[in-house]
Amino acid sequence: MKKRLHKWRLIALLGIVGLVLSGCGEPFVSALKPAGDVAQSQFDLLILSTLIMVLVIIVVIILFVVVILRFRRKKGDETIPKQIEGSHKLEIIWTVIPILLLIVLAVPTVVTTFDLADTKAMDKKDKDGKTKDALVVNVRANLYWWEFEYPDLGVVTSQDLVVPTDQKVYFNLTASDVKHSFWIPAAGGKMDTNTDGVNKFYLEFDSEKAEDSNNIFYGKCAELCGPSHALMDFKVVPKSKSDFEAWAKDMKSVKEPVVEGDVAKQGEAVFNKSCIGCHAVTPNDSRPEAARQAPNLATFGERQRIAGVLDHTEANVKNWIKDPEKYKPGNTMTGTYGELSDSDIDALTAYLLQLKVEEK
Amino acid sequence: MHADEKFTDATWPASPEKATLEGKNKYLGFWLFLGGETVLFASLFATYLALKDKVPNGEAALAKDLFELPLTFVATMLLLTSSLTSVYAMYHMKNNHFKQMQAWLVITIALGFAFLGLEIYEFNHYVHEFHHTFTSSAFGSAFYTLVGFHGGHVAFGLLWFISLMVRNARRGLNLYNAPKFYIASLYWHFIDVVWVFIFTVVYLMGMVG
């Protein structure tokens, strides 16, 4: 009877652990607030393993406390305790029970491993070579920025990943310079972007959870890649299926950036002189990967952040262009465009902030 | 029993390499070292297999273009024979026949040098005929590192044998230097075994494609 009571207390305690865990962190960045099926299945494994492990810890702690309370040596006590060789019965118990506990964890682990690696949908192509019923995004990680190419839509963008909610989004992952790792904690675990070969996986973004976090998730680079590794953030913008399709249509329709105002026009000239060698300004960038040396700026005016980390303000755009090294040490943009005068920078900023696709 | 004590055929122990504690330690320690060396070469083999025929462009030479059986077969025979002659040397060492041991070691060394000469010729051939160099491709780096590591071991083994023979030429065998000769020959056998794997994995499998 007493034992059963104990068990109930245990379950209550575990429930609390689960609650505490899920209460942690901000919904747009925490793995403890899963916002999709992939993250959920990983979170479930986390809870399962935590429960098993808390069970183990409790057993150890109880034995431990009993031992250090009961068997302290009294002052001046010179008795010699009985020398016990061991106990086969006990040893079998603490060999077999852990094995059983591990099997409980191992089975769902193996099943989930295979589930999350199932990217067969990416291989089903129609006669035009387009993926049949799946959305594919090619992710290319670079020293400290991200490129997202939608091969079936013919659209390239960077820094802000736009995805439809409530469906599987498949990713091809690669890196162009050094190894990085693609991680959206709220949506699921990470996968490395290697310099050799392409890694594939999928994520899902739940529409309700997306609303909870104001339709934004933070993405991170999770593999040390140089000085600004910590600043290699990107943002994920989840959209409903119809909104996503509308966005894709807008993106495709941009042939050339249209800006208004003299300052911005002047900025365009500066851009075409100093920046266009690396940066594209339309989402239909058909150049090969190697030529796309810098983030695509077609949606720059709508970005969540400047350079992935700074607040999206005019002042920050100017600061960034003036001295990128200060905000992202080790970036590959510093020193590639000569000295720009303050008026050049003002003009350029005006131009860049008008680069929008959706809000037109 | 002092290590540099003089022995007659009658007093010479059956396993002179393990007759003293120092000898026993050397013998065991060296076997263990060869265990580590095995892992070292295993890592190099794995690297080679991963990078075999991995070249930057279509013009670079591949394994099947490079390797020729006759040359490597002769090299293999030279090294295998030298392993056999070192066994004879150790047979005489165990029987306290110093002169005969030295003679067989001289043959072993000569065969070793012949092998090294062939290897140098071979590398030279690849570099000049095929532009297959250490820096030309990942395949080149892996090939020269694996085979070169082995070649380096051969060269070190030769120097080892020579310095042992020169050092002990006048004073003959005793329980202090017997273990040294013995582990040098162990090393030589190990080199030979590694070569058998190189011959199979790099050359034979390379020629098959």
Place this chain on the structure above:
Amino acid sequence: MSTYANKKGFGATIWDYLTTVDHKKIAILYLISGGLFFVIGGLEAMFIRIQLAIPNNDFVSAGFYNEILTMHGTTMIFLAAMPLVFALMNAVVPLQIGARDVAFPFLNSLGFWLFFFGGVFLNLSWFLGGAPDAGWTSYASLSLHSAGHGIDFYVLGLQISGFGSLMAGINFLVTIINMRAPGMTYMRMPLFTWSTFVVSALILFAFPPLTVGLVLMMFDRMFGANFFDVAAGGNTIIWEHLFWIFGHPEVYILILPAFGIFSEIFATFSRKRLFGYSSMVFATVLIGFLGFMVWAHHMFTTGLGPIANAIFAVATMAIAVPTGIKIFNWIFTMWGGSVKFTVPMLYAVAFIPTFTMGGVTGIMLASAPADYQYHDSYFVVAHFHYVIVGGVVLGLLAGINFYWPKMFGTLLNEKLGQITFWTFLIGFHLTFFIQHFLGLMGMPRRVFTFLDNQGLNTGNMISTVGAFLMAFGVLVMVINIIITSVKNEKVGNDPWGDGRTLEWSIPSPPPFYNFKQLPLVRGLDAYWVEKMEGKKEMTPAEPLGDIHMPNSSFLPVMIAFGLFVAAFGALYHMDDKSWTLPIIIVGLLITFGSMLIRSVKDDHGFHIHKEDLMDDSDKGGKA
């Protein structure tokens, strides 16, 4: 001979240590240099925690931070934990098996000097253009991309010190196999000796892959090879495999000796033989074996595919079983015992819950799909600090406190020891427990800063406060060491009063030949067996006779120094400087010349004569 160790000038003492081949003195060398590197690594850790105390901090710059984090990891693993483990092995293992020295005293010295010069070389990078900055794992694409010479220092420094570790491994294996005292069967060996034995085998098989990895990296960076250059057909994943085939056994190389130390301490201060000795031995061997089968769990997100991930996940979980056996055996060693809470025992007791925490997060990490979330986040940082600090460092602190009297003949102060213990332990949990949650809340590892408003501020602040507590604990320990060394109150053979194994049957510190007569071992816990029969000493296994001892030699320093010099030449070789080739040649000449001298100059050692030994015993407690 008997006055040999008495009254020497400072210069003579230095020369003595430079040339010594005595395992006890080499242990002290390892302890001092390992301790020094531990303090350096600790300072680097403090820089890290200060930088991360608040969001957007600019205490150190981004590039410098990467150097600090790399050197913190590299220093702590290779230059602090490894040598401190070797210090205890050298100090204790020959005594525990009843040997007069290790099998290869010369190699023992050479191993130390290789480690030392390798460590110094690596740390000189701070003053010569910047330290390595690609993490202690130094993944190939980033380390090839890294400018400057930092990575070259990493490659060459680790290569040199790695040779030293390999030698130590072979040395201990041969020592334990060949030099046990009469009656010391394998199943009577103390558990610290057993763990040293298994660890030495791990070193022997784990270091060569690292050697190969470092050679390939060196060829790529310094001599134009293309192993990791994808454009020329190379493959960066090879580095990851080679590194972790070494790297995973490496963590067992560190933790198993700690297990061994704790096993000795639990038995000693519970006055009870180790519970389930044979299953403890079996578990140690099994952990060592499985340690080689699980390296790819560090690469779950690399993209090896579901089959590899599933296999390595299950294999990793299997390691929990032998580790669990150990935990329960330790608890049941205390059960029914007479437990005395000395400082070493405090560490041992604290180790059980702490290490259990680290172990269970290890199991959580083994679950591959969940690991996609944990990998390279602060969760992993928390996990491995729980096992390495909560296991290895607690073990080393316990071992140093426990064996201090055997090494130096004086006890460390208990009160100060307790202060160190409590501040270090509380500081440790404060620092690292919260990091589990930081990781799960989306904080990647190895970030030099974090942005505000991500829910990460409080946790990081708590962590930094904890780090200061740990630093305080270490500071008190240093003070403790200084005070007790100055006081230098001599203790007898068995200062803890409950010694069970051979090392407690001889003076503290032991004479340089350890055992005047080799002891006869009549069971597990040989000294305890004799004590229980009312005897004060071991029964000798041989009559008093001449003792053969090895000669001191300066050549190990020369050999290691030559490589140190050559490494500078190799390092700057890629800058096309004309002086580099001569430097390489000079360095290698010093090394190989010294080796040749060693090889052609006969060294038969010397004998201590029976008569001198008799003198010794008449004089009584001479140290």
